[in-house]
Amino acid sequence: MSAPLLRVTGLKKHFPVHRGLPSRVVGQVYAVDGVSFDIARGETLCLVGESGCGKSTVAKTVMRLLAPTAGTVALDGVDISRMGEAQLRAHRRQMQIVFQDPYSSLNPYLSAGAIVSEPLTNFELASGQELEQRVASLFERVGLRVDAVKKYPHEFSGGQRQRLGIARALAVKPSLIVADEPVSALDVSVQAQVLNLLIDLQEEFGLAYLFVSHDLAVVEHIGHRVAVMYLGRIVELAGNADLFGAALHPYSEALLAAAPVPDPELRRERMVLQGDVPSPMAPPPGCHFHTRCPYARERCRTETPPLQEVKPAHWVACHLRPVGGPFGQLTR
Amino acid sequence: MASEPEVAVTANAVLSVRDLRTHFLTRDGAVRAVDGVSFDVKRGETLCIVGESGCGKSVSALSIMRLIPENVGRSMAGSVRLEGTELTTLSERQMRAIRGNRISMIFQEPMTSLNPVLTVGAQIAESLRIHQRLPQRAAWERAVEMLAMVRIADPARRAADYPHQLSGGMRQRVMIAIALACNPQVLIADEPTTALDVTIQAQILNLMLELKQRLSTAIVLITHDLGVVAETAQRAIVMYAGRKVEEAPVAELFRNPLHPYTRGLINSIPRRTAAGRRTNIRGRLQEISGIVPSLREEIVGCAFAPRCSFAVERCSRERPALDPHAPEHLAACWEVARVAAAVR
Amino acid sequence: MAAVITAAVPAASSSLDWIRRNPTIVIGSTILGLFVAIALIAPWIAGDPLSFDPLNRLKRPSKEFWFGTDQFGRDVFSRVVYGTRISLIVGVSVAVIATVTGLLVGVLCGYYRRLDDIVMRVMDGLMAIPAILLAIALITLMKASLLIVVIAISIPEIPRVVRLVRSVVLSVRGLPYIEAAVASGARSRIIMTRHILPSTVAPLVVQSTYVCASAILIEAGLSFLGAGTPPEIPSWGNVISLGRAFFQISPWIIFFPGLMLAIAVLAINLVGDGLRDSLDPRIARRM
Numbered sequence: 001m002s003a004p005l006l007r008v009t010g011l012k013k014h015f016p017v018h019r020g021l022p023s024r025v026v027g028q029v030y031a032v033d034g035v036s037f038d039i040a041r042g043e044t045l046c047l048v049g050e051s052g053c054g055k056s057t058v059a060k061t062v063m064r065l066l067a068p069t070a071g072t073v074a075l076d077g078v079d080i081s082r083m084g085e086a087q088l089r090a091h092r093r094q095m096q097i098v099f100q101d102p103y104s105s106l107n108p109y110l111s112a113g114a115i116v117s118e119p120l121t122n123f124e125l126a127s128g129q130e131l132e133q134r135v136a137s138l139f140e141r142v143g144l145r146v147d148a149v150k151k152y153p154h155e156f157s158g159g160q161r162q163r164l165g166i167a168r169a170l171a172v173k174p175s176l177i178v179a180d181e182p183v184s185a186l187d188v189s190v191q192a193q194v195l196n197l198l199i200d201l202q203e204e205f206g207l208a209y210l211f212v213s214h215d216l217a218v219v220e221h222i223g224h225r226v227a228v229m230y231l232g233r234i235v236e237l238a239g240n241a242d243l244f245g246a247a248l249h250p251y252s253e254a255l256l257a258a259a260p261v262p263d264p265e266l267r268r269e270r271m272v273l274q275g276d277v278p279s280p281m282a283p284p285p286g287c288h289f290h291t292r293c294p295y296a297r298e299r300c301r302t303e304t305p306p307l308q309e310v311k312p313a314h315w316v317a318c319h320l321r322p323v324g325g326p327f328g329q330l331t332r
Numbered sequence: 333m334a335s336e337p338e339v340a341v342t343a344n345a346v347l348s349v350r351d352l353r354t355h356f357l358t359r360d361g362a363v364r365a366v367d368g369v370s371f372d373v374k375r376g377e378t379l380c381i382v383g384e385s386g387c388g389k390s391v392s393a394l395s396i397m398r399l400i401p402e403n404v405g406r407s408m409a410g411s412v413r414l415e416g417t418e419l420t421t422l423s424e425r426q427m428r429a430i431r432g433n434r435i436s437m438i439f440q441e442p443m444t445s446l447n448p449v450l451t452v453g454a455q456i457a458e459s460l461r462i463h464q465r466l467p468q469r470a471a472w473e474r475a476v477e478m479l480a481m482v483r484i485a486d487p488a489r490r491a492a493d494y495p496h497q498l499s500g501g502m503r504q505r506v507m508i509a510i511a512l513a514c515n516p517q518v519l520i521a522d523e524p525t526t527a528l529d530v531t532i533q534a535q536i537l538n539l540m541l542e543l544k545q546r547l548s549t550a551i552v553l554i555t556h557d558l559g560v561v562a563e564t565a566q567r568a569i570v571m572y573a574g575r576k577v578e579e580a581p582v583a584e585l586f587r588n589p590l591h592p593y594t595r596g597l598i599n600s601i602p603r604r605t606a607a608g609r610r611t612n613i614r615g616r617l618q619e620i621s622g623i624v625p626s627l628r629e630e631i632v633g634c635a636f637a638p639r640c641s642f643a644v645e646r647c648s649r650e651r652p653a654l655d656p657h658a659p660e661h662l663a664a665c666w667e668v669a670r671v672a673a674a675v676r
Numbered sequence: 677m678a679a680v681i682t683a684a685v686p687a688a689s690s691s692l693d694w695i696r697r698n699p700t701i702v703i704g705s706t707i708l709g710l711f712v713a714i715a716l717i718a719p720w721i722a723g724d725p726l727s728f729d730p731l732n733r734l735k736r737p738s739k740e741f742w743f744g745t746d747q748f749g750r751d752v753f754s755r756v757v758y759g760t761r762i763s764l765i766v767g768v769s770v771a772v773i774a775t776v777t778g779l780l781v782g783v784l785c786g787y788y789r790r791l792d793d794i795v796m797r798v799m800d801g802l803m804a805i806p807a808i809l810l811a812i813a814l815i816t817l818m819k820a821s822l823l824i825v826v827i828a829i830s831i832p833e834i835p836r837v838v839r840l841v842r843s844v845v846l847s848v849r850g851l852p853y854i855e856a857a858v859a860s861g862a863r864s865r866i867i868m869t870r871h872i873l874p875s876t877v878a879p880l881v882v883q884s885t886y887v888c889a890s891a892i893l894i895e896a897g898l899s900f901l902g903a904g905t906p907p908e909i910p911s912w913g914n915v916i917s918l919g920r921a922f923f924q925i926s927p928w929i930i931f932f933p934g935l936m937l938a939i940a941v942l943a944i945n946l947v948g949d950g951l952r953d954s955l956d957p958r959i960a961r962r963m
Contacts, residue, residue, distance in 0.1 A: 107857075189600045192620070193619045196619060216530070255531065258530040262559045
């Protein structure tokens, strides 16, 4: 088997917390605390979790917009986690990013055409007439009118701006697009347009996506595999059908139960988690989830469960789910 | 402008809104944020108002509460009756006595609606002291009780906390406690869980529904999330471009949506259903092509016509009447028969 | 509601419309234009501001001497007209020097955080010294000349500009579009010039008008204290300073340059306020 397109191993990103005068480091925010996963070419891996679970930090660290505290990020077999900015630049072409906020992710002072052509100019991939042609075909491809190149971002609607962001990411023909909540700021009808576009582009260009989202319905729709994160760690990683059909981690189960389903005939007893997510500055010992887990045992409070492959291609970090074990309902 | 047929006032309506219009006068003309909306809220029911950003759902709520400042160049018309009291003609002083007492409102972002320099206990107590004239001590005790009612652990200690010391979910619980402190007949909740995580959203929605049962408060829940609608409401109103386009009991609305916009909305959400679970084959989502119309120009005919696949020539000419098509099921569409017959 | 209002972009309007919406800019710049015209055509409308005329000392304003004469018989009108030149030169030069230097330092500080730690401490130090004292000290150390005055006034203005630019840079550099630029291979120079610099222009233009107005005032103040422009140059401050002794018998010597000073500063501030409101409503909060 050849190397995966992206291999993330033991990735950690801690943010020091400064306080006082002169400022001293008084603690760390353990935003990402040991995360590993692979993405194959043409595959969509979704990172799902609640705010503060570190999913966006993973995305930014993979993109090297943040420097990792520990761990490696290998793109096509090359470790980019420690590279200097000059060396890194050559590898940036392979991965691009699409952001959540269609407003702040486009420079308001640049025309749409300038925004989309910038990556091409930066990497000296095209100039003059060829540049214009490539920008025009990108506009067409993402469903924008070609004569919109002269417009400025504020003249577009939210969905159109997101298409611009996608065109910018697509410009340098990357093999991986990191999409950080790309449809969360959009209305549902527009959200559908953008999701369809992302799926079409994936099929056409064989793109791989690292798709970060908090919306389970979107994740189920677009993901091939799904990683569920809680407080900086992956608690479950499985194929789409496995995760949505037979989630094994209690947190995944709770997350699935909590998401409202747009079908009144499916009103069901939900498993409602009690309490709040603990602070990532002082995550609880052992399994991070034990403070809210209805099935927690003594062992969960002291010992960190490793992420294990309990079924083929189904990884879970839970003491109550033994490798190859029978996976019945957990009991309190 | 075509006037809507007067909807018969439901006998047990606590809140009835008739032909509500809120226009904002800007330098470039009037923005018709709410353009003739009527509905009733029955005692103790949950009514959802659903729609996408800019459809006027929040402005409707603020207009009912009379919370839109006068100096922004707004013009308002229509009638809002709360148990027989006409709210639109009250003086600001009279309105203050009703707001937070007989009708209250919670917002999407609890942090900005709470006063950062007062303890949460003091903020709940304040409402009780103003409206129910409770003495300080009694108001505080009642505030602690309210915190216990919204299931905040250790309420006596939490009452002395400031908003920033609480998590987002707890702040929304505090907002609910403040809103319900005086036992209002109607609680308007404007996207109360949009800023919260799903597990916390589930907690808050459960809490709201449970308290509604206990206090028999009617809830008007404004949301963009059809999942929330399906799981909480008895009836729902769909708004588009400042107008009500459909109203129906929730089960009926999802089973048999009659307005093409409602239908498009329901079909464009990626759905998680046990039966139709996709494995590795990903279907395309149904899109609603085009974008929301500008509210700056007077919309002739049906506002949805330019995006509608059922539209005929009449739609862009004549504003469709909001007619009943099934018991309690209103839809504003000329082509209802064709829409209903079409395969979803 | 917010979505409705931001989604609709104000339509392009006629220039007449623009004038109606920005009355302060129009009034301010009309007055400023007059001042510039006066400064340009000074030799044709005014006599020699330096020639003594012992026979016509301390004359009241009259047909012959519109603004009267001072204790040496010099025509106050001519001195005030030539003073306009000095004031405008000082105001504009200080604004340009302080803005350009402040912009360079501010952008670099906002972008390179390590540089920031050092430079901002220096700026804090500069800001702690009262501007007028610093200027007096500099002028006493060197031989008084217009150039020295301009430099002395510029230095204490720089930290204010730096702080403004730096705060804009800091608020912009965390935005996703900067991250997008990094991800799409933009080098630091491109990020600074293409993505960060444009955001600083609007607040900087506004700030530079305030710098200009305050420079004119400080120059007048320094001259009044006798520590500014050399006394042989007829700046408004110098005229006022010399007229001070005769205030009770010949108030016109002080009144006319004082009036011009007030009008000039008012006009510049009007333009500044107008620009602030029309360029970007968000700036109002930032400043």
